[in-house]
Amino acid sequence: MLDIKLVRNNPEVVARSIQNRGAAQDLDDFLKMEQQRRELTRKVQELKTRRNQASQEVALAKREGRDPDQALEGLSELSETIKELDGELKGLDRQVQEWLLTVPNIPAEDVPVGSSEEDNLEVRTWGEKPPMDFQPREHWDLGVELGGLDFEHAARMTGSRFVIYLGWGARLERALINFMLDVQTGEHGYQETMPPMIVNRESMTATGQLPKFAEDLFKLENWEYYLIPTAEVPLTNIHRGEILDEDRLPLAYAAFTGCFRSEAGSHGKDTKGIIRQHQFNKVELVRFAHPDDSFQQLDLLLGHAEEILKRLGLHYRVVSLCTGDLGFGAAKTYDIEVWLPGQGKYREISSCSNFTDFQARRGDIRYKPRQGKKSRLVHTLNGSGLAVGRALVAIIENCQQKDGSIVIPEVLRPYMGGMDQIRKQ
């Protein structure tokens, strides 16, 4: 959520942001409504001041044993008027709030302006495409043949976009989870966390999934509860409504969770394989940062995600998302795209964002500065560290051999009971 004062005082900044993102938002109507709201606020406040003063008179008269009738004169009518206008004001307040909840964050200064992913900026690459003197196979082909992935039975028990990991597949998924968590918690200083995978409406609103993107979420029937689309939601909401000590910043949390997405509007996209599933595993990193250094924190976070791919020896590139491709709440986002030889493409395996104070304002997450007494909003950041299923895909496709076997990256072998290769039984 944007600061209402910013919208009011610098509408041109907001207008440009909306335009660069390719969003549609009626700023003028809002400003008129907001103006109206403030006028009514003022009016109601004046009446309340009068009422409060008169009430004091009554109290004083009674305490001194005088007759309070004179002070009570016309008071109930005044109260009635206040009640009426207060109701009207409440309606306006709600409308203002609702509008603010649907406006995207303002992109950071150095975010490239553009309309689609074509305009994203490649920041760097790491490693190289593995040399292959044969036609590389796709993971849904090789993974199934080697018995690690089973789409058919998953489709029967649930439906499309679900998978069963079997044998080495399940083991490899678990190995990746443990490896990622060990690095992030043991070496990068993240607090290990196992949060709920079901959260309430307030939490979804704070991080920005609601109210605008309800159709992307799975909602529980008869409950105001939702399955999380990412652990960003529970982790960021750990401190919702809190005032943190400045000394404690930055706070860093890591969690492995399932993630659940309806994938509404992506029909026909990535229908094969485990790239786009309704349920997938992810190790997520979340940081609560001081506003003065949140962009340095973003670089740090990005490095933590990259480290996993480096140790797995997987070639990737980092891109800075342009304004048109930026997520709703993000001020700046780096995507890490891993090379997939089977598909012959780079595919997103991590997305690291600085949300500045956007989520903090929605979730009321602040800190108390050492100097000065006013509490300020923290900055929140998050990134995948990494998407586990896609990492598994990358390993299958990058580490495959001419004979149809897969060589397990060295760092994972201790997690695989020493296994170094996957081959057809």
Place this chain on the structure above:
RNA sequence: GGAGAGGUGGCCGAGUCGGCUGAAGGCGCUCGCCUGCUAAGCGAGUAAGGGGGCAUAAACCUCCUUCGAGGGUUCAAAUCCCUCCCUCUCCGCCA
């Protein structure tokens, strides 16, 4: 599921028959004093959000709102009534 207790500032905790209680007292924190150092002691300050003064930022002044959430009674609600949510204790049941 049954019975009971409770939700008040950064934290703990008081709040009498509704009326100078936005909230005693304590802890913590900040500043100052004192002090070889530390500790202790003394003094002062210390909730958030919003409106206006103010075109803008800070400071300041002032007003409004907020005592789990929502509604009601009343000139006036932390205090009375209703609904809901959450926490705790006991019993029952269960991974």
